[in-house]
Amino acid sequence: MADHQQRIHPVPDVEAPPQTSPTAPLVAKGTLKSDNGDVPVEKYPPFRRTYPAMNSKPPRKRSCCCKCLCWSLCLLLLLIVIVAVTVGILFLVFQPKLPKYSIDRLAITRFNLSSVDSSLSATFDVTITARNPNKRIGIYYEGGSYLDVWYTGTKLCEGSMPKFYQGHRNTTVLVLPLSGQIQNGTGLVTSLQQQQQNTGNIPLRLRVNQPVRVKLGKLKLMKVKFLVRCRLVVDALAANDAITIQNSSCKFRLRL
Numbered sequence: 001m002a003d004h005q006q007r008i009h010p011v012p013d014v015e016a017p018p019q020t021s022p023t024a025p026l027v028a029k030g031t032l033k034s035d036n037g038d039v040p041v042e043k044y045p046p047f048r049r050t051y052p053a054m055n056s057k058p059p060r061k062r063s064c065c066c067k068c069l070c071w072s073l074c075l076l077l078l079l080i081v082i083v084a085v086t087v088g089i090l091f092l093v094f095q096p097k098l099p100k101y102s103i104d105r106l107a108i109t110r111f112n113l114s115s116v117d118s119s120l121s122a123t124f125d126v127t128i129t130a131r132n133p134n135k136r137i138g139i140y141y142e143g144g145s146y147l148d149v150w151y152t153g154t155k156l157c158e159g160s161m162p163k164f165y166q167g168h169r170n171t172t173v174l175v176l177p178l179s180g181q182i183q184n185g186t187g188l189v190t191s192l193q194q195q196q197q198n199t200g201n202i203p204l205r206l207r208v209n210q211p212v213r214v215k216l217g218k219l220k221l222m223k224v225k226f227l228v229r230c231r232l233v234v235d236a237l238a239a240n241d242a243i244t245i246q247n248s249s250c251k252f253r254l255r256l
Contacts, residue, residue, distance in 0.1 A: 136216070
């Protein structure tokens with residue numbers, strides 16, 4: 001067919017070496033090709049702000065001393081609670097009441113001023129009534145007691161109380177002999193006379209320090225001290241005279 005155009009198909013050259021794709025890029029990694037196409041432009045990595053590393057500390061372990069202190073405080077608190085509960089129970093069971101004391105009589109058997117050295121010798125007999133109003137509590141009056149009588153700042157005489165046991169709801173009357181000697185008694189006698197002339201009475205103070213042991217049922221507690229402070233007003237201080245106590249009051253205090 002002459003009318004048809006001749007078509008030519010390319011035939012691959014079997015003797016030519018095979019073409020291989022390039023293994024390395026024409027532009028280095030991390031760079032950009034310039035607009036001119038020949039000079040590569042270096043590409044910088046994006047800016048990143050860095051922070052200092054924070055090392056988290058492991059939790060502290062409690063030391064042995066801290067644990068011992070905590071246990072000691074807990075045991076102390078528990079002991080306080082136990083003691084408070086015990087005291088409360090004893091209070092409800094025994095219902096303790098304070099003992100009462102009063103001065104009923106004062107007799108002066110000797111009140112003489114010496115003509116040799118001007119010393120004053122005094123001997124008193126004081127009658128004290130002790131009352132125990134408790135139903136289930138007894139009182140042991142121990143040895144080592146001390147009792148004295150004062151006028152203003154001068155001690156007139158002193159003595160002690162005997163040892164005895166005072167039972168439940170008991171009233172005990174004690175006659176206690178007291179004696180003393182005051183050096184330079186002339187000034188004291190003059191002061192007493194002026195006091196009696198001006199006011200018609202003489203104020204005195206009586207103090208008692210008495211060791212005791214309280215008995216709760218069959219339980220005998222530790223030794224404590226009864227402190228008794230009495231104020232009394234008498235009409236005179238003279239030997240072999242009938243002395244009248246115009247006024248008296250006593251206060252009681254307990255000391256461990």
